[in-house]
Amino acid sequence: MFTAVAIFSVTWKPRPDISTYELALCMPIIAAMPAYDGGSIRVMYDRLPAEAQRHFEMPGQVQADTPGTAQASSSIWDSLKSVASA
Numbered sequence: 001m002f003t004a005v006a007i008f009s010v011t012w013k014p015r016p017d018i019s020t021y022e023l024a025l026c027m028p029i030i031a032a033m034p035a036y037d038g039g040s041i042r043v044m045y046d047r048l049p050a051e052a053q054r055h056f057e058m059p060g061q062v063q064a065d066t067p068g069t070a071q072a073s074s075s076i077w078d079s080l081k082s083v084a085s086a
Contacts, residue, residue, distance in 0.1 A: 029056070
């Protein structure tokens, strides 16, 4: 007997207008992504408010309302620098 398991994955793609509050909400997932399986990440992701979920991208999902998609691939360090300079 085979069991189908759906793998949940998200990619950190912060929006240019990320706030310090939103970054703080996202940090547990960002820190857990390398160590935890998709099921654990899914539970944490589902508990995030929509304002924080918008900084993650799921495969096949397009961030249509993000002007300048080149910025969307910035690293966590770029996000921290932009928040610190604001």
